[in-house]
Amino acid sequence: MKTKQNDCNMNNTITTVDISLPKQKSVYKGKVRDVINIDDDLLVMIVTDRISCFDVVLLNGIPYKGQVLNLLAAKFLEDTIDIIPNWMIAVPDPNVMIGYKCVPFKVEMIVRGYLSGHAWREYKTGKRALCGVKLPDNLNENDKLPAPIITPTTKADVGHDEDISRENILKQGLVSEEDYRLLESYSLALFERGARLAAEKGLILVDTKYEFGKYRDNDIYLIDEIHTPDSSRYFYADGYPERQNKGEPQKQLSKEFARQWLIENGFQGKDGQQIPEMGESFISSVSERYIELFENLTGEPFIRTEVSDISQRIENNINQFFITKQQTTI
Ligand SMILES: Nc1ncnc2c1ncn2[C@@H]1O[C@H](COP(=O)(O)OP(=O)(O)O)[C@@H](O)[C@H]1O
Ligand SMILES: [Mg+2]
Structure with missing residues (x-):
C-alpha cells in the first residue's frame, strides 16, 4: 500500500486521502467519503472530515466529524442487524468502515x-x-x-x-x-x-x-x-x-447549525454564490456539536483519537485488516 498525497490541514482534519490497496479496482470520491472498490467484492470507506451543505463541499474540514459519523453509523448498523442484514464487516479505524460492495x-x-x-x-x-x-x-x-x-x-x-x-x-x-x-x-x-x-x-x-x-x-x-x-x-x-x-425554532443538532450559518452568510448552494469561509471558532463550534450529538446518542464520552498523522494511522489500520484477513482465510 502506497500513500501518494494526503492532506491534513492545520486543524488536524482529514479532507483528502490517497491510498492504493492491493486488488483495488476504482475509487469513488463522494462528497464526504472516499470509497475504494476492492476486487468488486468489498468496499473500503474512508469517512473524511469534509462537510457538505446544499450538496456543496465546504472549504474547511471539521475536526473529528469523520470519526463521529463513522462510529455512529457502526453503532446503529449493529443495533439494527435483527431488522435487516447490512454491508458492514469491520471498523479497522475510527474513520474507516469495510464491508460488502452491493449494487x-x-x-x-x-x-x-x-x-x-x-x-x-x-x-x-x-x-x-x-x-x-x-x-x-x-x-x-x-x-x-x-x-x-x-x-x-x-x-x-x-x-x-x-x-x-x-x-x-x-x-x-x-x-x-x-x-x-x-x-x-x-x-x-x-x-x-x-x-x-x-x-x-x-x-x-x-x-x-x-x-x-x-x-x-x-x-x-x-x-x-x-x-x-x-x-x-x-x-x-x-x-x-x-x-x-x-412557535419558536427547535434546538437542532450539528449539520443544521452549519446550514443556518451559511444561509445567514448569503449561501444556499445556488449557482454563482460564493462559499463563505468559516472562521476557526465557528469550525470548532461545529465540531463540538458533532461530538455533543455523539455523546448524547451513545451516552458515552467521545474519545478523541490521536490526529497528528491521521493518514498514516488510517493506512496502517487498513493494511492490518487485510493482513489479518489474508492470514485467516488461507
Ligand atoms: N455497501 C455499499 N455498496 C455500494 N455502494 C455503497 C455502499 N455503501 C455506500 N455506498 C455508496 O458510497 C457512497 C458514499 O459516499 P458519500 O460521500 O456519501 O457520497 P455521495 O456524495 O455520493 O453521497 C454513496 O454513493 C453510497 O451510495
Ligand atoms: Mg451520501
Missing part, C-alpha cells in the same frame, strides 16, 4: 416523522402532497406527522437528487414492486428503531435517509451510513412541545 437501488428512502426541512419548505408553498403522500392541513414547521411517511428521492449520478413518488418509481422500473414493498417495510421498521433509540437518550429523530442494495444479486442489504447527523435530523426532546406551542 445500490437507484432510490434513497427518506423517512419523516416530523414536518421539517425540505418537506416543510414544500408544504409552506401550499403543497399538501409530497412524493404522492397526502399531508393534513394546518400543520406548522416541525410538527409531528400523524404517522411517519416515506418521501423517496432518485439517487442521481450527477446533480441534485429529486423527489419521486412510489408510483413513478414502479412505473419507471427503478425498483420492482416486490423489492419496493420490502424497502418500505424495512425503512419504517428502521425508523421506528432509530426513533426509539433516540428517545431513550432524550432526542427526537426527526427524519432520516436510508440506502439499500443487493448483495451478489440476491439479498437486500442496508448500505451506507444510518442515523448519523449527516443523514438525519435530530431535535432535543426536552422543551420540544413548549417551543412548538410558542
Whole structure:
C-alpha cells in the first residue's frame, strides 16, 4: 500500500486521502467519503472530515466529524442487524468502515416523522402532497406527522437528487414492486428503531435517509451510513412541545447549525454564490456539536483519537485488516 498525497490541514482534519490497496479496482470520491472498490467484492470507506451543505463541499474540514459519523453509523448498523442484514464487516479505524460492495437501488428512502426541512419548505408553498403522500392541513414547521411517511428521492449520478413518488418509481422500473414493498417495510421498521433509540437518550429523530442494495444479486442489504447527523435530523426532546406551542425554532443538532450559518452568510448552494469561509471558532463550534450529538446518542464520552498523522494511522489500520484477513482465510 502506497500513500501518494494526503492532506491534513492545520486543524488536524482529514479532507483528502490517497491510498492504493492491493486488488483495488476504482475509487469513488463522494462528497464526504472516499470509497475504494476492492476486487468488486468489498468496499473500503474512508469517512473524511469534509462537510457538505446544499450538496456543496465546504472549504474547511471539521475536526473529528469523520470519526463521529463513522462510529455512529457502526453503532446503529449493529443495533439494527435483527431488522435487516447490512454491508458492514469491520471498523479497522475510527474513520474507516469495510464491508460488502452491493449494487445500490437507484432510490434513497427518506423517512419523516416530523414536518421539517425540505418537506416543510414544500408544504409552506401550499403543497399538501409530497412524493404522492397526502399531508393534513394546518400543520406548522416541525410538527409531528400523524404517522411517519416515506418521501423517496432518485439517487442521481450527477446533480441534485429529486423527489419521486412510489408510483413513478414502479412505473419507471427503478425498483420492482416486490423489492419496493420490502424497502418500505424495512425503512419504517428502521425508523421506528432509530426513533426509539433516540428517545431513550432524550432526542427526537426527526427524519432520516436510508440506502439499500443487493448483495451478489440476491439479498437486500442496508448500505451506507444510518442515523448519523449527516443523514438525519435530530431535535432535543426536552422543551420540544413548549417551543412548538410558542412557535419558536427547535434546538437542532450539528449539520443544521452549519446550514443556518451559511444561509445567514448569503449561501444556499445556488449557482454563482460564493462559499463563505468559516472562521476557526465557528469550525470548532461545529465540531463540538458533532461530538455533543455523539455523546448524547451513545451516552458515552467521545474519545478523541490521536490526529497528528491521521493518514498514516488510517493506512496502517487498513493494511492490518487485510493482513489479518489474508492470514485467516488461507
Ligand atoms: N455497501 C455499499 N455498496 C455500494 N455502494 C455503497 C455502499 N455503501 C455506500 N455506498 C455508496 O458510497 C457512497 C458514499 O459516499 P458519500 O460521500 O456519501 O457520497 P455521495 O456524495 O455520493 O453521497 C454513496 O454513493 C453510497 O451510495
Ligand atoms: Mg451520501
